Amino acid sequence: MAERVGVYICHCGSNIAGKVDVEDVSQWAGEELDNVVVSRDYEFMCSSLGQELIEDDIKNEGLTRVVVGACSPHLHERTFRKACSNAGLNPYLCQMASLREQVSWVTEDEALATAKSKAMISGAVERVQLHEELEPTEVPVNPNSLVVGGGIAGIQTALELANSGNPVFLVEREPSIGGHMAQFDKTFPTLDCSACILTPNMSDISSHPNITLLSYSEVEEVTGFVGNFHVRIRKKARYVIEEDCTGCGICIEKCPKSVIDDVFEAGIGYRKSIYRPFPQAVPKYPVIDTETCIYFEKGTCKACEKFCPTNAIDFEQKDTYIDIDVGNIILATGYDTFDSRKIPQYGYGRLANVFTSLEFERLCNAAGPTDGKIVLRDGVTTPKSVAIIHCVGSRDTRFNAHCSAVCCMSALKFGHLVIEKTGAEVHSFYTDMRPSFKDYEEFYHRLLDEGMHFTRGRVAEVTEAALQPSEEGKIIVQVEDTLIGRQRRVPVDMVILMTALEPKPDAREVGLKFGISCSMAGWFTERHPKLDPVATMTDGIFIAGACQGPKDIPASVSQGAAAAARVLGMIMKGAVEIEPIVATIHEEKCSGCRICNTLCPFNAIDYVEDKMVSVINQALCKGCGTCVAACPAQAISGAHFSNEQIFAEIEGLLFDVVQGNGGKTVVEEPEAVPA
Helix, strand or coil, X not given: CCCCEEEEEECCCCCCCCCCCHHHHHHHHHHHCCCEEEEEEECCCCCHHHHHHHHHHHHHHCCCEEEEEECCHHHHHHHHHHHHHHCCCCHHHEEEEECHHHHHCCCCCHHHHHHHHHHHHHHHHHHHCCCCCCCCEEEEXXXXXEEECCCHHHXXXXXXXXXXXXXXXXXXXXXXXXXXXXXXXEECCCCEEHHXXXXXXXXXXXXXXXEEXXXXXXEEEEEEECCEEEXXXXXXXXXXXXXXXXXXXXXXHHCCCEEEECCCCCCCEEEECEECCCCCCCCCCCEEXXXXXXXXXXXXXXXXXXXXXXXXXXXXXXXXXXXXXXXXXXXXXXXXXXXXXXXXXHCXXXXXXXXXXXXXXXXXXXXXXXXXXXXXXXXXXXXXXXXXXXXXXXXXXXXXXXCCCCHHHHHHHHHHHHHHXXXXXXXXEECCCCCCCCCXXXXXXXXXXXXXXXXXXXXXXXXXXXXXXXXCCCEEEEEEECCCCEEEEEEECEEEEEECEECCCCHHHHHHHHCCCECCCCCECXXXXXXXXXXXXXXXXXXXXXXXXCCCHHHHHHHHHHHHHHHHHHHHHCEEEECCCCEEECCCCCCCCCHHHHHCCXXXXXXXXXXXXXXXXXXXXXXXXXXXXXXXXXXXXXXXXXXXXXXXXXXXXXXXXXXXXXXXXXXXXXXXXXX
C-alpha cells in the first residue's frame, strides 16, 4: 500500500518566506511529488496552531508519513515528533527539511532559494517513505550522584542534591574543599567576608548524612552510561589515620620544617611539611607532604608521630581505591590562573614588588601571612602608590583571547581595600571596563568617588629604570593613555597583575576520562551555550562553574544549582529514555577488525574476546554513523539512516536531473570491501 505523506512548509515569519516562495513550494509538492496527499504552508509551524494542523491531518486524512520544511532539526524536531505522537503516529515517521539554515539564510537569489527548497522537500518525501517505526528504550537511573570538584560550584551542587534526600559522593583532589573562594578576603561588589559565606556551606558538606566527602582523591576511571556509571576513585595517602585524628593540630605545631606554600598561600606564606591548607579546612585532617617531609627525605625525624596524642600518624599508609556506582556525574573542577612570567615585560618574578592578583588576595586577607596588612615584599613597608594592571594574559591572542569576566571587578575590589587600609594612591590601567552585572556599575562609580585613578590603555612595560629623579626607587608603569593619545610613565611602589582565568592544565585529559570535549581554549564544552549550558554531549555528565568558562561566584553558584536540578529531574523519573537512533553490529558479518572500536567518539563499542566480535552499548551510542561508514565489511547498520533511506533522499534531491529512469538519477549502493 502506498504511503500517505503530508508536507508542511513553515514561513518562520520572514526567515524563510523572505527568500523562499513558500506557497509555490507547498503547491508544487502537492501536485508533483508521489504519494503526497496533503501539502500546506503556515506562518509558524512550531506554534500550537501549526502543530494542530499536523495532528488534525494525521487523524482526518490518514497520514502515514509527515515532512516539515522549517528550521534546523536541532531546534524543533522534537516538537514535530511530539505532534505526530499526539495524533497516534510513530514519531520517527516524521522527517524535517532545514529550509532556514540550509536555504534561506545562505541563498541570496530568491528563485534559486525556491528551487533548492523544492529539492530539499523532494528528498525528504522520498526518504520518509522508507522510515521505520522506532521505539525508545528506558534504563533505570541510580539515585546516587558524583560531584567532582569541591569549589563553590561543586559545594552548591552537592548540597542541592543531598538536601533533596539523595546520596552524593563529592571528590576533591586537594586536602580540603573550598576552592579558590577559600583564598579570597572579600567578595565584590558587596565586600562580604568570603570565608563567612563559604565556611558554613563547607561545614554542611562535612556533616551532611547524604554526602560522602572524598578529599585528597582523584577519579581514575569511569565506565558505564547515563543512569549507570561505575567510577573508580583513588584516595591518596595522607599518612594520617582519619578515624583516629581529632584535628588538634599538635603534629603541625611540632613539625620542625617550614616550606613555602605555593598553593593556598600563592607562594607568599609558609606552611609545615604536615599541614592543613587553612584553619577552617574541611575535612580537619592534616596531610604530610612527602616531597618536603624530613622522614621521607632522610628517614629521620617523626616528630609528628612522636607527639600525636592519638597515634594517628601512619608513615606506611598507601593509596586506596574505592569503587562506586552512580547515575549522574557533575564536573565542577574549576579554573587555574595565568602564569605572569610569560609576559616578562611586566616584571613578575624579576621585580620584587610586582604581585599577582592571587598573591594580593592572600596579602590583604586577615587570615593570610601578613594578617591582612598590605605591605611590600620586605614585610614591613606600606606602599604609598599602587598600580593595578588589567587583562594580564586575557584578551590577548598570544595567550587567551577570552575576557576573564572577573578581573575588572576584582581590580575595583583591590583598589577599595588599598585605599581603605593604607590610604595609598591607586592607579588602574584597563583595556575596557566591564562591570556587567547587578550592582557592578554602581561599585565602579563608588571607586571613582573614592579617588581611584583610571587610565585606559594596554601597559607596555613595568620597569625600575628611572629617567628622572622622581622615579628613583620606584616601579615605573609605561602606558599609552588611549583616551588622550599620550604616553605616560607612572611611578608606583607596588604593581598588582590581574591574571587571566585559564582552564586547568589537565582539562583535556579529564574530559577524555569522562567522555566530554573541550573548546579550543580548553574549557569543557556544553551541549548548547544558551539553551543547555550545564549538560554535555555525553548523557548523564554535567558541568558547573568555571570549568565551563570564566565566571564569578554568583554565576558559579547558579550553574551548580542548575546542574543539580537537571540531575534531580532524572532521579525523580527513575528512568531515562534512550534514543532509538543507534547503530547495530551484525555479528555474522563482523570480522573483529576493531576499526570501529578506535573510531567511536563516545566509547560505545566494546570488543568481545570470546566471540571475537565487537558489540555496541546502545545506551552510549549517539547514532553519529562513524562506525557505519568505517566498517569495511558493512557489518554495522544505523537505525534511521539506512543506505536505502540515504540513497532515496539523494535521488529526491536530484529530482530535476534527467539521467534516464523517468527523470531521476540512479544511485547505486557500493559493494562491501573485504575485511
